[in-house]
Amino acid sequence: MNTRVAVVTGANRGLGLEIVRQLAARDLRVVLASRSVERGEAAAAGLGDVADRVTVAPLDVADTTSVTDFVHWLHRHFRRCDVLVNNAAVAIDGGQDASTANLDVVRRTLETNLLGAWLLTQAVVPAMRARRYGRIVNLSSSVGRLTTMVSGIPAYRVSKTALNALTRIFADELAPDGILVNACCPGWVRTDMGGPAATVPVAEASDTPTWLATLPPDGPTGGLYRDRRLLAW
Template sequence: MAEPGTDARIAVVTGGNRGLGIEIVRKLAQRGLRVVLGSRSMSAGLEAREQLGAVGERVVVRELDVADERSVVDLVRWIHGSYRRCDVLVNNAAIAVDGAQDAMTADFDVVRRTMEVNLYGAWRLVQALSPAMRAGGYGRIVNVSSGVGRFGSLGTGIPAYRLSKTALNALTVIFADELRYAGILVNSCCPGRVRTEMGGGQYGVSPADAADTPVWLATLPSDGPTGGFFRDRKPLEW
């Protein structure tokens, strides 16, 4: 099947109401995609949409908690009923809540909560939305990961977050192989240290600059890479 025109493509961005997420939403909408902005809070999502100005006309807000299977099912039903297609998924929603913990003293409730959002949440969305991509013969899946999940960067501190991102990278490779012949490209990326609430506020690159690589991966041509890990549009070692 021929690739759809940009103005016909439907993108879903999880955690799209602030920071890196809203900039990914903005840039995809600027490129002509119709974007579903997923937000745990509907009011926060609507407030974010107001920040987008005229390009917000290409954005619709839906309540989405990636850790809640029912919430994911409701989103998929709505997308099927509204568009009957999904072309792009950016798994951006994530939490980092283990602070100064190390692996020896880790609170397993924190570990489970982190994995539920950062790993299983992305897994749920791929399972739920990739059938629509298969049906259309086109798909781009981007998992927003982190360099702290690379094997060469593993060490003490934030073990739950590190492990969740290492596992997300592994999941990226698995899904890339499973979907390789369905016209679906699956990649992960490290946005770097971003000036967001999660990233530390005043340090790092701007969310707008950090959004460049995930948006690039979300709009790859059919001969683009799959199963890779990227930063600044360049491959990273796992």
């Protein structure tokens, strides 16, 4: 199989689903990874002309067994992984502040937003290294930028700041293997998580992660981007 394979996590709705659509429209074979296969299949069925380039697979990035099973499935079906978009995330600490935060909520947030992305990246890197090609995109947020850090939603903020650090570390580590690793801030996106008051349409928010997932060999690595522009960490 010569077609490049992309994996998008948390992809049965919203931003993840639109990234699936845009990557499939660029002729990649896309794995729509979702905790619920039923919801994933329903989402894929609505992709129209690109649906035949999308395959649904179960994945809970916060569950080590699920990640292991997923990577074994990926190897059996495709024997490669060229692109990973770490989109799966939770935001469950609204109304909390750091001095009184429920640390169980913090742990649950980190397990998905940081450790889930870390674990899955570790799992697919060998396949990328084997072909000396890879594109890893971490969906971050401006609330995790140290240059503009304020209080509120501490678990979510810390998880995205840590994801930014992980992006830098992996970018440096994997550069010799032809693997580009970047993060992006999609903005306040009009999804179930962002809510109806959000200002950025899903299609617009998906442009930068799709661009980063399809960078040429001389593309950037180790950066944080919004609207295809480099941001300060």
